[in-house]
Amino acid sequence: MAEAISDKQVVAVLRPFVRACGPMLDALRESDPFGLQARDRREQDDLAEVESGLKAKLIHGLTSVKVPGTAAWGRMTGYDRSSWWMNRVGRFTALLTSIPGLGGALADRLPVQDTLGAASQGLLLCAIAGEYGVTDVGTRVQLIAAVLFERDIDADLAAGRHPEHDEAAEAEEAARLTEELTASEKKHGKATIKAAAGTLWRLGRGLLAITGELEKRPRGNFVHRALGMLPVVGAAGDYLGERSGLKEVWKRAHTWLTAHPVQAR
Template identity: 55%
Template sequence: MAERITDRHVVSVLRPFVRATSPMLDALRDSNPFFLVRKALPAATRSAADDEDDRQLEKVDKSVRERLRDGLEHVRLPGTEAWAAMTVAEREKWWVNRVGRFTVLIASIPGVGGALADRLPIQTTLATASQGLVLSAIGLENGLDNAERVQLIAYVLFNREIDLALARGDKDAKADEDAATADLTQELDASATKHGRVTVKAAARTLWRFGKTLYALGEELDKRPQGRFYHQVIGMLPVIGALGDYLGERSALKRAVKKARKWLSKRPSTGTGATR
């Protein structure tokens, strides 16, 4: 019989995960891994990714470039006026539709191998990481700090009610937590150093690192929201199994978000925006 996984162990895994999702989410906002060009920000807040966008558009007529960027100011992307005017619910939907599609697509790729791939932990770990990443984004949009996001993810993915004091982590384990967080984000750091932005490849590899660290929770991963039974049937078929897995993970992600919103609606409004 497998040893029972305690709440303390869940927290020890989720704290580095949650901390690592912050730069990952920043990268997905700022570096456009979906190849979307957003309007350049004022000079004081420009990033290397903005400069890279400008270099890519150097051969485009200046007036055309200005019209393009003025037009994109009204597109709902982070850093635009349209984004600033969005409600929390609208931003949550953006994360689910844009980032959710990206991460769920990666999570469904192992399904190309049909039932054989489903015997491996690859899809489960990536799909759990995908859900955790989107849940972390939703937590940030609702003003949750790191500990509160640990609580949210533990509840939605593992049906655990984690005490807030426990979710704040063990001070004696801070060095280990810092090291684990750095390991999870090393692909992001390397990509930013080399390219001035986070590439799709680096984001995908980081999601894989997220999945591997969550795999330490073993059978707990089976508690996460799942797709419909017919998605699982399609997922067992060669070649088209990827489609079944994709649809299944999209359905599972929607269930996870619904469960998160239910948790948020019942909790006291105590988000501090701190990083603990």
């Protein structure tokens, strides 16, 4: 029988993971692939000079687009913004996570599905935490441990306040996890989809040290899992299962953050 994974082991894995999720989310938030943020800023300046007419209507439509960095985004509540992350980023990560399902049962025997799925869910939790004003690594570690692994981690332990904590090693591991993201931003000035996918895979591999815990994370129902066992169409079952899991993660995160007003201030 495998030795039980301790809270200290979970924290040692989650702290660099959380630190690496920060740059990943910044890249997704600031990439602005359609130029909506820049256009929103330009049109906000023009709006002062326009009182009526078609241009005013177009500008109003533009500023109503709810993406990070726009005026409409700023007017949304933390709950609504976290919902946006679940639907938009969730689709992207769930699709990547479902790709191993192309191999059916063979792929499901490997830890690929759980590692990528847990990385996707952890990334979403960090995004949701940010929209609720939770920025410190320790609280995000507690959130992930509670939502994904049903563990109540001590605040001091999660914050790295213990004798065995190695800050330098933690920072080095976080930098390693985001190497592809950093390289992409230097070369292209932004994070490419390939770099984002590669970083998600690295984040997943970073969780392999606590593989036993990954099996506890929210996932799809029996129908999703049964469909995921089939060749080719297994990808569809896995995708639906991961989407279902992300929705459950979102609900649990809202409940946890609401129940922890001090951490979520």
